[in-house]
Amino acid sequence: MIRMSSPNEFAQEKGRPVKGEGWRLSEEEYERLQDPRSVGLDVRSEGWRVGEEEWREWLGTLLRSGSRLVAPVEEDGLSLFRAVSSAAEVSLRGYGNTRWSPKEFLFPATEALFSYRLLGDEVELGAPPADGGEQVLFGLRPCDAAGLARLDEIFLEDGEDPSYAARRDRTAIVSLACDTARPECFCTAVGGSPAGTEGSDLQLLPLDGAWLLRALTPKGAQLVPASAAGWTPASAADWRRAEELRLAVEESIERDPLSPEWAPVLEGAFAQPLWEELGQRCVGCGVCAYVCPSCSCFDVKDEGDAFCGARCRLWDSCTLPQFTRHASGHDPRPTRPSRYRQRVLHKFAYFPLQHGGRLMCVGCGRCVRLCPVGIDIRESVERAFSAGASGEGRP
Amino acid sequence: MVQLAESKEPRPRVPEKGWEPRIVALVCNWCTYAGADMAGTARRTYAPNVRIIRLLCTGRLDPLFVVKAFQQGADGVLASGCHPGDCHYVQGNLLARRRFTVFSTLMDFLGLDRRRLQFAWVSASEGVKWARVVDEMTQAVREAGPLATWAAPAATAPSPPLLDPGAEPRQAPSREESGRITAQLQETAANLLAEGKVSVVAGYASGSLPGQMVPAFVTAPEEASRLAWNERCANNLTVYLPELLRKKGTGKVGLVVKSCDARALLGLMRESQLDRADVVLLGVPCTGVWDGGRLALKCYGCSEEVSPLADLTITPEGARQGPLASARERVAVSDPRDAEIAALESLPPEARWDYWQRQFARCLRCYACKAVCPLCYCATCIAEKHRPQWIPAAFDGAGNTAWNIARAMHLAGRCVGCDECARVCPADIRLDLLNRRLALEIESRFGYRADADPSAPPPLTTFRPDDPDEFA
Numbered sequence: 001m002i003r004m005s006s007p008n009e010f011a012q013e014k015g016r017p018v019k020g021e022g023w024r025l026s027e028e029e030y031e032r033l034q035d036p037r038s039v040g041l042d043v044r045s046e047g048w049r050v051g052e053e054e055w056r057e058w059l060g061t062l063l064r065s066g067s068r069l070v071a072p073v074e075e076d077g078l079s080l081f082r083a084v085s086s087a088a089e090v091s092l093r094g095y096g097n098t099r100w101s102p103k104e105f106l107f108p109a110t111e112a113l114f115s116y117r118l119l120g121d122e123v124e125l126g127a128p129p130a131d132g133g134e135q136v137l138f139g140l141r142p143c144d145a146a147g148l149a150r151l152d153e154i155f156l157e158d159g160e161d162p163s164y165a166a167r168r169d170r171t172a173i174v175s176l177a178c179d180t181a182r183p184e185c186f187c188t189a190v191g192g193s194p195a196g197t198e199g200s201d202l203q204l205l206p207l208d209g210a211w212l213l214r215a216l217t218p219k220g221a222q223l224v225p226a227s228a229a230g231w232t233p234a235s236a237a238d239w240r241r242a243e244e245l246r247l248a249v250e251e252s253i254e255r256d257p258l259s260p261e262w263a264p265v266l267e268g269a270f271a272q273p274l275w276e277e278l279g280q281r282c283v284g285c286g287v288c289a290y291v292c293p294s295c296s297c298f299d300v301k302d303e304g305d306a307f308c309g310a311r312c313r314l315w316d317s318c319t320l321p322q323f324t325r326h327a328s329g330h331d332p333r334p335t336r337p338s339r340y341r342q343r344v345l346h347k348f349a350y351f352p353l354q355h356g357g358r359l360m361c362v363g364c365g366r367c368v369r370l371c372p373v374g375i376d377i378r379e380s381v382e383r384a385f386s387a388g389a390s391g392e393g394r395p
Numbered sequence: 396m397v398q399l400a401e402s403k404e405p406r407p408r409v410p411e412k413g414w415e416p417r418i419v420a421l422v423c424n425w426c427t428y429a430g431a432d433m434a435g436t437a438r439r440t441y442a443p444n445v446r447i448i449r450l451l452c453t454g455r456l457d458p459l460f461v462v463k464a465f466q467q468g469a470d471g472v473l474a475s476g477c478h479p480g481d482c483h484y485v486q487g488n489l490l491a492r493r494r495f496t497v498f499s500t501l502m503d504f505l506g507l508d509r510r511r512l513q514f515a516w517v518s519a520s521e522g523v524k525w526a527r528v529v530d531e532m533t534q535a536v537r538e539a540g541p542l543a544t545w546a547a548p549a550a551t552a553p554s555p556p557l558l559d560p561g562a563e564p565r566q567a568p569s570r571e572e573s574g575r576i577t578a579q580l581q582e583t584a585a586n587l588l589a590e591g592k593v594s595v596v597a598g599y600a601s602g603s604l605p606g607q608m609v610p611a612f613v614t615a616p617e618e619a620s621r622l623a624w625n626e627r628c629a630n631n632l633t634v635y636l637p638e639l640l641r642k643k644g645t646g647k648v649g650l651v652v653k654s655c656d657a658r659a660l661l662g663l664m665r666e667s668q669l670d671r672a673d674v675v676l677l678g679v680p681c682t683g684v685w686d687g688g689r690l691a692l693k694c695y696g697c698s699e700e701v702s703p704l705a706d707l708t709i710t711p712e713g714a715r716q717g718p719l720a721s722a723r724e725r726v727a728v729s730d731p732r733d734a735e736i737a738a739l740e741s742l743p744p745e746a747r748w749d750y751w752q753r754q755f756a757r758c759l760r761c762y763a764c765k766a767v768c769p770l771c772y773c774a775t776c777i778a779e780k781h782r783p784q785w786i787p788a789a790f791d792g793a794g795n796t797a798w799n800i801a802r803a804m805h806l807a808g809r810c811v812g813c814d815e816c817a818r819v820c821p822a823d824i825r826l827d828l829l830n831r832r833l834a835l836e837i838e839s840r841f842g843y844r845a846d847a848d849p850s851a852p853p854p855l856t857t858f859r860p861d862d863p864d865e866f867a
Contacts, residue, residue, distance in 0.1 A: 076754070078823055099821060100759070109759070109790035183604050281610050283634060285766035287821050290759045301781070301788045305467070314788055320762065322779055372767045372819035373630060374602035374609030 047214040047234035059087035061225045068135040070105050072098050096182050097141050101293030105137055106167055107151055112310040138174045142196035143187045143364040145175040147293025149199035150360055154296040172219050175200035179245060181253045184365030186378055189255035192363050195246040205242040212242045260357040262385045266349040269388030278380045279337025281373045286317030288367035294360050318342045348381050416471060416536040418445045419464040423453045423476035425483040426518045433522030441526035442533035454487025458498045458804045459785040466545055466793050471511040471536035478516040489858035496864060497807050500836045506748025510535040515867040528867055545793045560731035563690040568682050573625040575711035583714040585619035587649050593675050594646030597635055599628040626685045631813040633659040633769040640673055648674050653681040657702035658811035659769035664849040668772060678705025678718060693814045696730035732831050757822035758795035764802060764816035764826055770809045777801055807833045808854040811845040
């Protein structure tokens with residue numbers, strides 16, 4: 001006999017409020033998740049000039065209120081997002097961007113969907129462990145915040161994923177606009193900006209040693225502490241300086257746009273022999289997908305033994321050899337170039353064609369920087385587009 | 396293991412009341428199992444803490460059996476088989492001796508308490524010895540306490556400071572010299588392609604990031620101008636050889652190699668993966684590759700300018716037949732990682748355990764380490780197997796640790812020290828230290844080095860009757 005506790009039973013057991021019919025959100029909550037970008041992005045009327053002391057104090061307040069705080073920290077010389085226990089751990093010093101994206105805090109690399117236990121002749125199924133309360137993701141670069149907005153499209157709009165939705169609902173995002181661009185940065189080429197607001201609830205804009213804090217959504221506004229009454233309101237000069245810095249960083253990213261309008265051409269370039277060349281270097285690891293803020297593919301595997309364990313959702317990557325291998329042994333993408341093509345086309349052709357022309361790439365450049373063999377997705381898209389547009393070698 | 400319960404607290408290292416050590420014994424069918432049987436028929440009483448798993452031979456003992464036992468709750472693992480010379484299969488235990496010795500070294504370096512992992516020779520008639528071995532081991536594990544969960548250590552665990560490798564022993568070559576070598580390389584590659592001596596040349600070309608050099612494949616003489624050589628050419632291109640050889644058509648494969656890369660060729664030849672005649676090696680005079688603004692650590696102790704395997708050596712003056720070193724005095728110093736290894740080994744095991752667990756906790760399981768390794772050529776990796784599943788797929792302490800142990804062990808005695816795995820690891824796990832520690836162990840115990848003649852078998856597939864061991 002199989003017994004599985006429903007989400008509501010599980011919520012009751014854990015003493016959490018029970019929502020109507022499973023995990024359904026209220027109308028209001030649902031609408032907000034539908035398009036967090038539509039809510040008051042241009043609230044320029046309110047902003048504060050805050051120094052390091054002030055934002056650290058504010059983070060301390062958030063921690064004391066019981067929120068989980070996720071922020072960049074320095075670990076063995078790497079910058080990584082970690083849940084911190086004190087505001088002093090947050091390290092923005094020399095911080096270009098973290099080694100990998102913060103997506104694991106919405107879409108964990110390993111997530112138990114349910115557990116099983118053999119009890120004599122019966123199998124007991126259990127709901128996964130409850131995952132915390134409110135969380136604040138602090139210090140995300142605008143590209144990463146936009147990357148999480150892409151995950152929203154996958155996990156909320158294409159059929160709602162309950163565990164993602166629950167986590168997303170409890171999460172607020174504070175982004176940190178860039179004061180410099182690294183060689184691999186290309187947010188402006190994919191419709192982003194070093195001060196992009198997509199996916200952010202609050203944003204810090206750099207101001208030569210201080211920051212301009214602005215709330216972008218009602219959720220963000222709620223996070224602003226009462227002590228903000230004592231903060232200096234941002235002056236017109238502050239706004240101007242923030243805008244100047246944004247323009248300066250934007251200009252320093254010298255990349256031509258990778259247009260979403262290329263999608264049909266790229267899709268048409270599927271059979272081009274060029275992919276053989278573009279993917280020849282690929283050694284078939286999963287770095288690009290695992291460091292990417294918008295890659296959302298996963299596999300489902302059972303972890304444990306014949307007596308107890310869990311069914312888990314695990315990150316997966318289309319460049320790994322097992323990604324499309326069927327149980328029969330057949331693999332529709334049998335070669336590394338064919339797998340690499342999937343990566344490029346999913347981000348720049350299939351996704352925009354299905355999601356109103358939005359690219360599944362936010363230009364953080366991590367895959368460009370960390371690819372063991374220096375594959376540059378920007379170059380691949382440009383070359384595939386040229387080949388597709390000229391129709392060369394089309395069968 | 397995947398977290399199923401609410402608590403994230405690791406199992407305590409201080410024994411709970413009523414705790415009893417759990418020991419898994421992996422024993423051979425012919426000697427130790429019979430020995431244990433002998434202890435039973437002789438009514439010998441001994442500690443009841445051991446669960447016996449019978450193998451046909453200790454030669455069948457895969458290190459992952461041990462890892463699995465630990466991960467499923469064993470506090471100690473005892474392996475035991477016939478005395479040297481008594482193996483039912485003649486040599487299984489002698490192979491096991493080498494393998495277990497290297498595996499113990501790895502586990503010790505990872506910070507596993509030595510008391511938890513032991514090997515003993517117990518013959519079919521040694522019921523008394525079996526009882527003694529079990530009693531002693533049970534006592535030792537009791538003193539060591541319960542094994543902590545394989546997971547990330549507390550965030551506050553201090554990380555031992557990285558040692559400063561000191562000043563680089565040599566300079567990067569001048570731009571002018573690299574330029575002249577590049578010109579000669581382009582000419583040589585174009586000639587080889589034009590004359591049909593090779594069908595493809597794998598070399599390096601500029602990447603899209605500033606100063607970046609990336610692998611490039613040239614199949615026509617006019618494309619040879621893409622090739623270049625400088626101190627940023629870090630990739631080991633031998634990783635592409637199996638694929639290039641499958642696709643080469645009629646010609647040979649031309650490969651630009653540094654001397655460290657070429658050692659991987661020796662490894663492939665040693666394991667019958669390569670016909671040397673299919674490859675034309677273009678040796679480039681390398682004074683060391685630069686990684687993140689400084690000389691790569693592997694280059695400090697390297698004094699080899701051109702691989703002795705090279706078919707052609709590309710000098711600034713032109714291509715020459717065979718390996719050819721310049722008259723330049725080349726400064727090599729001791730490998731700075733030896734000091735790092737010594738520093739780690741001077742720490743108590745728990746600190747070493749935390750050091751590695753902290754790094755393994757970051758592992759993304761992207762398998763870049765495996766993908767760039769020229770010796771990781773298996774068609775299906777153990778990490779991809781799930782029936783049975785030896786390496787948990789979950790991205791957590793247990794799965795990541797099992798993967799990193801499996802990788803290190805599968806490369807033990809095969810790794811050529813090109814350090815590609817450590818270079819590409821996005822989580823900066825010090826795979827080079829693991830590899831180097833095992834290479835040092837294998838050299839000191841079995842006198843084997845990665846640059847040995849390719850007719851010498853890999854050290855863990857062979858044995859000497861008088862191999863050293865410290866087993867009971």
